Every structure is written in structure tokens, then in C-alpha cells.
Amino acid sequence: MKRQDYISWDEYFMGVSLLAAKRSKDPNTQVGACIVDSNHVILSTGYNGFPLGCSDDELPWARTGEDTKYPYVVHAELNAILNSGGKSLRDATIYVGLFPCNECAKAIIQSGIREVVYLDDKYANAKSTLASKRLLSMAGVKMRKLKPREKTLVLSFESNPDR
Numbered sequence: 366m367k368r369q370d371y372i373s374w375d376e377y378f379m380g381v382s383l384l385a386a387k388r389s390k391d392p393n394t395q396v397g398a399c400i401v402d403s404n405h406v407i408l409s410t411g412y413n414g415f416p417l418g419c420s421d422d423e424l425p426w427a428r429t430g431e432d433t434k435y436p437y438v439v440h441a442e443l444n445a446i447l448n449s450g451g452k453s454l455r456d457a458t459i460y461v462g463l464f465p466c467n468e469c470a471k472a473i474i475q476s477g478i479r480e481v482v483y484l485d486d487k488y489a490n491a492k493s494t495l496a497s498k499r500l501l502s503m504a505g506v507k508m509r510k511l512k513p514r515e516k517t518l519v520l521s522f523e524s525n526p527d528r
């Protein structure tokens with residue numbers, strides 16, 4: 366008989382997006398994204414970070430004050446779109462830890478992605494999130510909050526038959 370405790374596609378792709386977020390150097394919010402086609406093939410991943418060649422050690426991670434991260438950081442969703450290497454993203458689904466902002470929504474729509482699956486919506490009342498939802502719904506992009514069956518999923522690097 367087949368295993369019964371295998372993870373769902375949704376859990377798998379959101380899990381990949383959460384793993385990508387672990388690469389983020391942002392001390393406050395780590396976001397990951399995973400773009401998937403209609404055959405359940407992963408097309409790309411990304412996380413929030415500074416552009417290629419722009420050092421994490423020289424640019425600021427501050428949220429407030431004179432010099433903040435905001436003008437420099439590339440959002441996870443845009444990084445995932447740009448990392449797809451020219452593959453078509455038409456009719457794809459993007460899994461993201463955090464609901465996309467309006468700038469990412471524009472890129473999502475223009476790249477042909479048709480569904481956004483998200484976990485957290487902690488900035489639901491921000492202008493950027495409201496504008497994002499307005500754009501995505503006008504463009505007919507589906508938005509779906511993932512309700513995972515389990516709160517956690519443990520990965521182990523130990524060699525263990527039960528992992």
C-alpha cells in the first residue's frame with residue numbers, strides 16, 4: 366500500500382517557498398516565492414534580497430531612518446519571475462509566504478501568472494496591499510490563502526530511515 370502521510374502539492378510548493386525564504390538576509394521579514402506550471406513543475410524560485418553584485422554587507426537592512434532597505438531590496442516574487450530565465454510563466458501559479466505588494470502584482474499580471482497562493486497577509490491594510498488586490502482582481506488573477514493541515518514540517522539532514 367502507498368504511504369499515506371505524503372505532503373500535498375500545495376504543501377510542497379509552499380514548503381519550497383518557505384525554504385527559499387530561509388536564504389533571506391532581511392532581519393525582519395523573510396519572503397520566499399515558488400512559481401509552478403499547470404503540470405506541477407517548478408519553474409522558478411526567489412527570495413527577498415539585494416540585486417546581484419550589490420553587497421549585503423554594504424547596503425542597509427534598517428526599516429527606519431535615513432538609509433533603509435526599501436529602495437534597494439528586490440522582492441521575492443520579482444526575483445522568482447526574473448530567475449525563470451525567459452521561460453513562459455503563462456497560466457502559472459505563484460506560491461508566496463507573504464501577500465504580494467502592488468509592484469509585484471504588476472509583474473505577476475504581466476508575466477501571465479494566473480494564481481497567487483499565500484500564507485500570511487500581515488500588511489493587509491497597507492496601501493500597497495490594497496492596490497495589489499485591486500489590480501489582481503481586475504486582471505482576473507485568483508488569490509487563495511493556503512490553510513495548511515499541519516503547523517510545521519520538519520526537515521532533517523541526518524541519515525535516518527524515518528526522516
Ligand SMILES: O=c1[nH]c(=O)n([C@H]2C[C@H](O)[C@@H](COP(=O)(O)O)O2)cc1CO
Binds near residue numbers: 395413463
Ligand atoms: O510582497 C513582498 N515581497 C517581499 O519580498 N517583501 C520583502 C521586502 C522587504 O525585504 C521585506 C519587508 O520588510 P518589512 O516587513 O520589514 O517592512 O519583505 C515585501 C513584500 C511586501 O508585501
Ligand SMILES: [Zn+2]
Binds near residue numbers: 440442465469470
Ligand atoms: Zn513586492
